Amino acid sequence: MASNIAAALLSCTLLLAAACHPAAAGYYKPPPNPATCGLKVNYYHDKCPPAEAIIKHVVGAAVLQNPGIGAGLIRMLFHDCFVEGCDASVLLDPTPANPQPEKLSPPNNPSLRGFEVIDAAKAAVERACPGVVSCADIVAFAARDASFFLSGGKVYFDMPSGRLDGRVSLDSRALDFLPPPVFDLPNLTDSFAAKGLGVEDMVVLSGAHTVGRSHCSSFVPDRLAVPSNIDPALAASLRRQCPASPSPANDPTVVQDVVTPVQLDNQYYKNVLAKKVLFTSDNALVTSPETTKMVMDNANIPGWWEDRFKTAMVKMASIEVKTGSAGEVRRNCRAVNY
Incomplete structure (x- = not known):
């Protein structure tokens, strides 16, 4: 298993060097989905060309070290999208104004894993393209990439992007919908x-x-x-x-x-x-x-x-996405912008 992940990570490193040409890899492309809500494949092609390759590299390194993190990242997408839509609300930390966000709800705490990988991926794309890539898209890409590494490359697909990050996160909502x-x-x-x-x-x-x-x-x-x-x-x-x-x-x-x-x-x-x-x-x-x-x-x-x-x-990752004034691109995935 480790050798498969290492081989996939090597291919990811090569992909990072050619980030502006993702179509050349010949990956499976799912059929058009009517529920993508304005999302599109290669959304960051012009805005931040290396974004997807950077995230894939971070995820690959984490999964190579601990395959369980990959499982956590797949589960994180599910737990994010079913509550408030795919808007990274599951990433928000408690604050005095909101002491009980989603991540502290029983379905997520203490079992949900991978937050530190999302932080690392966000930090890496911020160095390349400050203020461009949303945390919600990072969660979606990370789940896609974890699937790739854990399957030995058998599960890979284009993930439409263009989601914005939400500003609401309540533990009760996780209990309502998960x-x-x-x-x-x-x-x-x-x-x-x-x-x-x-x-x-x-x-x-x-x-x-x-x-x-x-x-x-x-x-x-x-x-x-x-x-x-x-x-x-x-x-x-x-x-x-x-x-x-x-x-x-x-x-x-x-x-x-x-x-x-x-x-x-x-x-x-x-x-x-x-x-x-x-x-x-x-x-x-x-x-x-x-x-x-x-x-x-x-x-x-x-x-x-x-x-x-x-x-x-892809269909799940299109649930109730935030666009326009309904969301933002967070500077820090754990906190809304102020």
Whole structure:
């Protein structure tokens, strides 16, 4: 895995030297998406030509050092876009005027990771092009680039950009809109539909659970402490790693995919079919004929999931974007401009 990331990082370094010619790389280009809300590919081509290559280099170095950071960056895009839209509101730190922003909400704290990578990427693009690249676009590019590195280059796509950064961040909004791991299929479907995403988008984006870690408290109460259909061998392994009653003082983490824990691939769907998944929301994907068929196709057809994941990521990254006077380009991703 490390050698794959290192090779990809080398190609990223070469890309940085030729940042004004991204089309030459021949990357997959997703079909046009009507929900892009004025966003466009190569938005920074004239405004800040090296921006995407700079961000990719920063992300690649971070993922090479710790693949778990890559999983965190993918998850960060999801958690940002579902709350206030894709506007980097999840990055804002607490202030006396707003002591409880999104990042302190239970779905994000303490599990959401990658903030320091966004800071590093912002600092790097600010040195090249001060005041030009939004934090919201950096979050979107970072999720795209993390997908590239964690997949060994198999998942890469053009990410439209032109988002502005929001000025509102409330912890209660995260609780309102982020689907918890205990959701069943109807609740999941409704949660994604509220953001303009369909059932297939929901199934495809769930595949990001093939990387990263989870706190025991996210699945012990409804998957281990009570009868469930979780694979008995996996359940026994999890009980050895997790306390019977997780608490803030005792809440270890475990890998979400026991087969390929640091590779972004379609193994998640094979795990769903084998009942080797952590969450009620994971198991929910095989509780209807329609979604079960989607899971089976993602598990069994080479390249099927990867192509759909690229498209779904672009669609998700277009949710409720801020443009014009509705947003700004922050100088510091952790604070609104004053």
